[in-house]
Amino acid sequence: xxxxxxxxxxxxxxxxxxxxxxxxxxxxxxxxxxxxxxxxxxxxxxxxxxxxxxxxxxxxxxxxxxxxxxxxxxxxxxxxxxxxxxxxxxxxxxxxxxxxxxxxxxxxxxxxxxxxxxxxxxxxxxxxxxxxxxxxxxxxxxxxxxxxxxxxxxxxxxxxxxxxxxxxxxxxxxxxxxxxxxxxxxxxxxxxxxxxxxxxxxxxxxxxxxxxxxxxxxxxxxxxxxxxxxxxxxxxxxxxxxxxxxxxxxxxxxxxxxxxxxxxxxxxxxxxxxxxxxxxxxxxxxxxxxxxxxxxxxxxxxxxxxxxxxxxxxxxxxxxxxxxxxxxxxxxxxxxxxxxxxxxxxxxxxxxxxxxxxxxxxxxxxxxxxxxxxxxx
Amino acid sequence: xxxxxxxxxxxxxxxxxxxxxxxxxxxxxxxxxxxxxxxxxxxxxxxxxxxxxxxxxxxxxxxxxxxxxxxxxxxxxxxxxxxxxxxxxxxxxxxxxxxxxxxxxxxxxxxxxxxxxxxxxxxxxxxxxxxxxxxxxxxxxxxxxxxxxxxxxxxxxxxxxxxxxxxxxxxxxxxxxxxxxxxxxxxxxxxxxxxxxxxxxxxxxxxxxxxxxxxxxxxxxxxxxxxxxxxxxxxxxxxxxxxxxxxxxxxxxxxxxxxxxxxxxxxxxxxxxxxxxxxxxxxxxxxxxxxxxxxxxxxxxxxxxxxxxx
Amino acid sequence: xxxxxxxxxxxxxxxxxxxxxxxxxxxxxxxxxxxxxxxxxxxxxxxxxxxxxxxxxxxxxxxxxxxxxxxxxxxxxxxxxxxxxxxxxxxxxxxxxxxxxxxxxxxxxxxxxxxxxxxxxxxxxxxxxxxxxxxxxxxxxxxxxxxxxxxxxxxxxxxxxxxxxxxxxxxxxxxxxxxxxxxxxxxxxxxxxxxxxxxxxxxxxxxxxxxxxxxxxxxxxxxxxxxxxxxxxxxxxxxxxxxxxxxxxxxxxxxx
Numbered sequence: 044x045x046x047x048x049x050x051x052x053x054x055x056x057x058x059x060x061x062x063x064x065x066x067x068x069x070x071x072x073x074x075x076x077x078x079x080x081x082x083x084x085x086x087x088x089x090x091x092x093x094x095x096x097x098x099x100x101x102x103x104x105x106x107x108x109x110x111x112x113x114x115x116x117x118x119x120x121x122x123x124x125x126x127x128x129x130x131x132x133x134x135x136x137x138x139x140x141x142x143x144x145x146x147x148x149x150x151x152x153x154x155x156x157x158x159x160x161x162x163x164x165x166x167x168x169x170x171x172x173x174x175x176x177x178x179x180x181x182x183x184x185x186x187x188x189x190x191x192x193x194x195x196x197x198x199x200x201x202x203x204x205x206x207x208x209x210x211x212x213x214x215x216x217x218x219x220x221x222x223x224x225x226x227x228x229x230x231x232x233x234x235x236x237x238x239x240x241x242x243x244x245x246x247x248x249x250x251x252x253x254x255x256x257x258x259x260x261x262x263x264x265x266x267x268x269x270x271x272x273x274x275x276x277x278x279x280x281x282x283x284x285x286x287x288x289x290x291x292x293x294x295x296x297x298x299x300x301x302x303x304x305x306x307x308x309x310x311x312x313x314x315x316x317x318x319x320x321x322x323x324x325x326x327x328x329x330x331x332x333x334x335x336x337x338x339x340x341x342x343x344x345x346x347x348x349x350x351x352x353x354x355x356x357x358x359x360x361x362x363x364x365x366x367x368x369x370x371x372x373x374x375x376x377x378x379x380x381x382x383x384x385x386x387x388x389x390x391x392x393x394x395x396x397x398x399x400x401x402x403x404x405x406x407x408x409x410x411x412x413x414x415x416x417x418x419x420x
Numbered sequence: 421x422x423x424x425x426x427x428x429x430x431x432x433x434x435x436x437x438x439x440x441x442x443x444x445x446x447x448x449x450x451x452x453x454x455x456x457x458x459x460x461x462x463x464x465x466x467x468x469x470x471x472x473x474x475x476x477x478x479x480x481x482x483x484x485x486x487x488x489x490x491x492x493x494x495x496x497x498x499x500x501x502x503x504x505x506x507x508x509x510x511x512x513x514x515x516x517x518x519x520x521x522x523x524x525x526x527x528x529x530x531x532x533x534x535x536x537x538x539x540x541x542x543x544x545x546x547x548x549x550x551x552x553x554x555x556x557x558x559x560x561x562x563x564x565x566x567x568x569x570x571x572x573x574x575x576x577x578x579x580x581x582x583x584x585x586x587x588x589x590x591x592x593x594x595x596x597x598x599x600x601x602x603x604x605x606x607x608x609x610x611x612x613x614x615x616x617x618x619x620x621x622x623x624x625x626x627x628x629x630x631x632x633x634x635x636x637x638x639x640x641x642x643x644x645x646x647x648x649x650x651x652x653x654x655x656x657x658x659x660x661x662x663x664x665x666x667x668x669x670x671x672x673x674x675x676x677x678x679x680x681x682x683x684x685x686x687x688x689x690x691x692x693x694x695x696x697x698x699x700x701x702x703x704x705x706x707x708x709x710x711x712x713x714x715x716x717x718x719x720x721x722x723x724x725x726x727x728x729x730x
Numbered sequence: 731x732x733x734x735x736x737x738x739x740x741x742x743x744x745x746x747x748x749x750x751x752x753x754x755x756x757x758x759x760x761x762x763x764x765x766x767x768x769x770x771x772x773x774x775x776x777x778x779x780x781x782x783x784x785x786x787x788x789x790x791x792x793x794x795x796x797x798x799x800x801x802x803x804x805x806x807x808x809x810x811x812x813x814x815x816x817x818x819x820x821x822x823x824x825x826x827x828x829x830x831x832x833x834x835x836x837x838x839x840x841x842x843x844x845x846x847x848x849x850x851x852x853x854x855x856x857x858x859x860x861x862x863x864x865x866x867x868x869x870x871x872x873x874x875x876x877x878x879x880x881x882x883x884x885x886x887x888x889x890x891x892x893x894x895x896x897x898x899x900x901x902x903x904x905x906x907x908x909x910x911x912x913x914x915x916x917x918x919x920x921x922x923x924x925x926x927x928x929x930x931x932x933x934x935x936x937x938x939x940x941x942x943x944x945x946x947x948x949x950x951x952x953x954x955x956x957x958x959x960x961x962x963x964x965x966x967x968x969x970x971x972x973x974x975x976x977x978x979x980x981x982x983x984x985x986x
Contacts, residue, residue, distance in 0.1 A: 044823045158827050165826060258969040259962040260925030266942050266958035270951050289951065362839025366929060369946060379845050383932065388849035395842040402837040470891055491893045499891035505884030509906050509982050519892050552982050568892070578891075 045111065045159055046099045052155045060146030062129055067140040068198075068387070074146055080129055088125060091118040095159065108167035115160035116177055120184045122152055127194035134196040142198040144389060175407060202389045210378065214397060217374035220367065221360045223296050228303040228356060233349070235304070236311025246312070253305040261366045264301065268294035269370065295372035299363055303356040310352025314345030347413050354409030361402045365394075421446045421576060421608050422467055427476035429462060429632075436462045437473070438632040444576075449602050449609045451623035453616060455655075459632040460612045464578055467610065468494045481575075495519055498569030498577040502584045504561045506553040512538075512564050513549040519572040537567040541597060559590035566598070579611040583618070595621055616656050620644070620664055628652055640668055666725065667693035671709055672717075674724045681708025681719035688717055692725055749970040756963040763787045763956055770952045782941040782953045787960065794937040794964065797930070798923045801859050805866030805919055810912060812867070813874025814900065829875065832868045840865045840926040848933050858930035865926065866919040873915025877908030910980045917972035924965045928957075938964065 060074020081088060094114035101107045130143035164173055194200050203210055239246045256264070273289030276282055287293040318341050326336045368376025375394045382390025422444040429437040437459045444450050452460040465471040466478060469490040478485045485493055506515050513534050514521075520530045538545040541563040553561055562582060569577055583591040599622055602609055613619055619626050620640040628635045628643070628651075636648040644665050647653045656664065672688040685708035686698055698707060705722040744750050759766075763781060770780035815821040816828050843865045847857035881904050889903045905912075928939035938961040945953030977984075 044827065047824075158831070161830060162827055254969070255966055258921050258965040260928045260939075260965060262925070262928050262939060262942055263958040263962045263965075266945070266954040267962065270955055273951065290946075358837050362837075362841070365839050365841050369929075369932070369943070376841075379842070380932065383845045383848050386849045386853070388846070391845045391849060395845060398842065399838055402839075403834065406837050468891060470887070489895075491895045493893075494891055495893035499888060501884060501888060501891070503884035505882070505886075505888035507885050507889070507903060507907075508882070518889075518894075522893055522898070552985055554983070555985065565888075 044162060045095070048155050048159045048162075049096055049099060052095075052152055055148045055151035055155070059148035059151065061148040061152075062126055062133075063144050063146045064133055064137065065142045065144065065198075066138065068142055072142065072144060075129070077148055077152075080125060085125065085128075088118070088121045091115070091121065095156075098163075103166060105167045108163040111163035112160045112167065112177065115156045115163065116181050119153065119156050119160070119181050120188070122149065122156075123185050124188055124193060127188060127197055130194070130196035130198075142201065142389075143196060144198040175411075198389045199392055202387075202393050206378075206393075210393065213373060213375050213378050213394075216372075217361075217364055217376075217398070217401075220292070220295060220299070220364045220372060220374055221357065223292075224299040224303055224360050224364075225353075225357065227296075227300045228307055229353075231300070232304050232307030233311050236308040237315060239308060240312040240315040250305075250309070253308060256301050257305050261298065261302070261363050262369060264298045265294050265367065265370045268298055272297075290371040292372050294370060295364070295367035299360055299367070302363060303360055306352045306355045306359070307349075310348045310355075311345065314348030314352075315341050317348065318344050347416050350409060350413045350416065354406060354413070357405050357409070358402045361398060361405065365398055421481060422610070423477075423479040424463070424466070425477045425479070427463075427466065427473045427478060429459075429466065429471065429474050436632050437466070439476070440629075440632065440634055441476075442627060442634065442637070444608060444610055446608055447606050449599075449611070449622055449624045450627060451619040451625075452610065452612045452627050452629060453614065453619045453655075454629035454635075455614060457631075458629040460614075460629050461580055462632075463629070464580055464610060464612050467576075468497050468499060468578055470494075495522060495572065496574050496576070498572075498574045500562075500565050500569045500577070500579040500582045502581040504553075504558075504565040504585075506561055506564060506568075508553050510552075511549065512551050512553070512556070515553070515564060516568045516571050518568055519574075523572055525572075533571060534567075537570055540570075540601065541567050543567075558586055559594065562586060562590075562594060563597075566594075566601075570601075575608060577607055577609045579609065581613055582611070584613070584615075591618075598622060617664070617667075620656075620667060628655060641665070644668070663693055663696075666696060667691050671695050671707075671720055674727070675709045675718045675720050676724070677718040679719040681716070682706055683708060685710040685716065686720070687712070695720060696725060749967065749974065752963060752967045752970060756960070756967050759960060759963065760787050760791050763960075770956075774952045777950055777952055779950075780952045782944070782956050784944070785936065785940065787956070790936065790938050790940060790957075791960065791964070793935075794924070794927055794939075794961070797855065797858060797862065797927045797935060797937060798920060801862035801927075802866050802916070802920050802923055804863040805870055805923075806916055808863075809867045809870025809915070809919075810874050813871045813878065813912075814904075816871075817875060817878045818896075825875070828871065832872045835865070835868045836872075838865075840922055841929055844926060844930060844933065853934040855930075855935045857933060858927065858935040862923045862926055862930075866923050869915045869918040869922070870912070871915075873911050873918070874908065877911030877915075878904055880911065881907045910976050913972065913976050913979060917969065917976070920972070921965060921969055924961065924968060928961050937961075 056077045059076075060072075061077040061080060063072030063074045065072030091114040095111060095118065098107060098111040098114070126145055126149055133143050134141070160177065161174055164177060188194055189200070195204070235249070239249050259267075269289040272287065272294050276288045276293075322340065323336060326340050327333075331339065364372070364374050365376035365379060368374050368380055375398050377394075379391055379394025379398075382388065382392070382394060424440055424442040427437055427440045428435065440459075440463065442463070452463055454460050462471055466473045467480075467485075469485060480488070480493060480496075506512075507518070513531075516534045516537055517530045520533060525533075534549060535545045538548060543560065543563055548556070548560070548564075553564070556564065562585075566582070569579075583594050586594065595618060598609075598611075601607070602622075611622065620643075623640055625637065626640055626643050627637045630651060636643060636652050638646075643652065644656060644661055647656065653661070669692045670688065671686060671690045671692065674692065675688060683702065683704060686695060688709050688711050690698075695707065699705065699722050707720045709717045709720050711717050764787075767781045771777075774780055812828065816825040840861075844858060844861040847861045851857040851860065885903055885907070886899060889899045894902065927935070927937050928942065931937045931939035931943045938957050941953040941957035942961075945951065945955075945957065
């Protein structure tokens, strides 16, 4: 498999541009291939590349795989540095408004090499924990490069520099929306899940309703809430003064809460249902009150599943909040859509990359928590 | 019919089969027996190429099996496994029709064959053919499994611990069916089991394996009466050899003809071991014996059980 | 005298069926939205044009369905093929990589794929098609792998042992038994695609999202409602229909 990945990497490196130089922000740039960039002492970057290629033909021992993982990780950081360095070099000599952006080869190489590293780590027998550690190390090094200013001349970071305040506001608003959704979701969802676990009669109807909500496209649900909320704000003025309106945060948070309910309710109900009947009966027989049974027996067993539900909900909410920008709720989606409408990839990436990063981080953190919880049993 | 010549097979570093040579003749009922890990299942699976042997030759009807396409060999051999493996999304009828469909038999011929096989295995065709596997009991499922293996009338039947997952009563019933089918059809059967009683009951020849090597190969009588070494004796159950020997012979061979007996009669087809059990429970020393139609044949004496047959 | 039980006739069953209601509502509203003009005019007196008129609703509905159908078709074919490949011995070494990519991919919001596609490909229907096909792949691959894994090993072993070749095992045993799970994946994929296609109207694709987007930028709540109700109903009808299909395919399991 390493062979396939290396072939794809080579094809991308020679077939696509690594970086592109454009005279200004609005025009497509001319591509510059990877091979053109490697001169002088930059040639040292060829070493990990060669190691990866050699790795295809070596016997798959633990040591070979560790070498591949190490070479790949170093190569990742080196490529990022290379892009930043070339951008710095080009900006010094090119006219003032020109932009150096990351090309297709850069992204493909990044993904492919990362896959090779993950695969090598797995074959070396190291668990998921190590994948996270190596990933964190690479991210830390790249963050270091960013902090040091090495990547500042890349168009992506220039966009960021131009709109720092807007970006930070959007980022904050995005996190606020997700957070503000989680509170009512948990407050309503967990008791509702418990109630549905108890009531066999209402469960199918409730789940059918929640399922129905999940299928409705997010923007449609946002849209459906606009009219009633606008009406509400008109008839109850102090709500309007508080900021509840047809567009903006109110429909966004209400809709997001509705979407978030299903995973939470379902994982609560299923989690509680996981405790076998005989266990509950035994506990009752030992003299535990229903309340004690709930907190000491059912809750601990249901917790991992609930955590899983919160994970799914939060990741989903992070993604849906992007769409909420269309109804004026703000958030990183506004930057993304701005880039979309002006066909500016850097702006789109400025909006998308933080969202993806947040989603992956939240996902990883919750999985880790669930894992730790499982170990403590 | 099937011949293994100096066959070896290793999985990683472990040698599962070590220089095994074995001949299965036409019409034989060979039982491969041994403890877990002795290589009996592997040997069976090498015969239909579900496992490929590392060295040596395996011949089917005189030809190297590597010369055939695996599918062609397997369609000429029936295959039954312990977990039955009926296709859950197909009716009993369609399950049994698996190989005939692969061989593209015409529809009516398949239908008749299914009816024939269901009757052969003591299942009511009208009742069962339209059912799905999950609607059947374990015993019924395995009967369908055997029917499926016999559907295309293969020359050889390969069975891997087919009755291991069934309750003792069903197991016994199916063993009897299998023995009956063997005698009636004259098929070559290779069966793997770890149950020595099953082996002694069914086999015309028993092959005892240990760590991938053949320890002894012989008729049930030979294995019991002339064990090759201590391992064999231990395996068959040292303290029960005599009892098991009794299980190999029927009342008909020891009955004193035309002598009147006393009390409720026993069938002449009963094994001497079962007769011994009757003697003990009834606390008698003489039993009346009848034939298949219920006519009196003679009398069996307790003392005759210990007489040598030779 | 006891009452004899009379099972509901065809009409009775239809009346109880939520799919029938939703589908009826969908068809009626699609073709009859214009006739509701007085209703919208009364509810939103300040609007000059209470009913979206830049395109007919049946045309929008058709365009939306077409976009989803084409992209999902590609996603299904490619996704099932990838899932099958990765569960065969020839593709086994790619499996963990594919599973990781698919898992990580689904933490991305689907809109992101659309947004990235536009600067690279341009505006219009093409980036929408590509983005929907790419994102739609993920649940299909995931569920194909899960479904094929769940096929009982005994059934596969016997299928091989009786003489089915690899393709026959796949067609007669693996895929039929994996089908309900695969359909569940397709269902997820299509529902997500219906949603993303709605947003695709921001990039110039003609879909049921167009009235919504136009309404949002023009503060026309009536347009928003019209688009939202139609696309919501479309999603519900599709989901219910897939639910039926799943049950139909799994029929043998339900036989007592």
